[in-house]
Amino acid sequence: MLMRGVLNRQQALLFDIDGTLADTDALHLEAFNAVFGPYGHVFDRARAARELLGRSNASIGAEFLPNEPPERRAAIMAEKEAVFRSLAAGAVQPLPGLMALLDRAAAASIPVVAVTNAPRANAELILEGLRITGRFSAVIIGDELPHGKPHPLPYLEGLRAAGAVPDRAIAFEDSRAGITAATAAGLVTVGMRTNLAHDALIAAGASLTAAAFDEPEVLALVAATLEGD
Structure with missing residues (x-):
């Protein structure tokens, strides 16, 4: 198991924002x-x-x-x-299980990064609205890079910002473009079923799908990827 208070720089959780952290x-x-x-x-x-x-x-x-x-x-x-x-403004709510997953990452000192094609003002509004801005070590904006999603560059930048390696990190996404970007960066990706059905998310490249962050398959993947030897 990971030790509390020890920064695990090879591991990371990377999240899209819209449709992933909140169903916006x-x-x-x-x-x-x-x-x-x-x-x-x-x-x-x-x-x-x-x-x-x-x-x-x-x-x-x-x-x-x-x-x-x-x-x-x-x-x-x-x-x-x-x-x-x-x-x-004032209308966003986290997807079920998000706060507990962020708590788990914080307890293990695992970096958490947001990776989005949304404008920075949107990203900041949602993170602030969810009261989780301080949970994220970096916010990567696709439009501020030479390439946004579905190019892998935003996720490669997210990994770099976290000091993480792809096989010890997990991406959470809800769109085809986002899943394409994350998987091309070498990340195992969870497809969140806020807009697309299971089959569409799997066809896009997701390893599994979920409607909430506290579903058993998600928790098992987190344990295997972040806490495994």
Whole structure:
């Protein structure tokens, strides 16, 4: 077992934020429809899970606003994120079992890192809303890197920030793009069933799926990966 108070720099837990730490994707859907509706795009949750969630704002803007100049695309995406933040302020709740898992990591001095394609303002709002900002040793933002998810670079940066190696770390994700990024970085990945069903998450590359962080399979994986010899 890991010793309390000893920093285990080879191990880490890495979390996506939206749809993983908290089920915020219905709020994103509402914001997308409010801002993208005038441009002829209307999304239901299934379409959003297929075409939007987990992707970088740059790639979304390029696909759905191809006739807008880059500066206008960026402004439209910024408007969407502002609408999302207004909806999410004070309205986010952690997925079941999250706090206990973070407590377990803290007790073992295992670094915890957030890895997201969301803008930093969104990430900070959600972490602050959940009152877990101080739990994370780093917050990696895909749009601040040369490549966001589904490229593995955000997770490679997360591992670097934690001083961790892939085979002693676990990623938690809810989107196809996120799972693709995490598995390409060599991480065993848990697919959280907030938007996609079990089969879709497994097809994307998740090793197992869960609706909560305290499900037996998740706890067994944590024990085997982080606490095994």
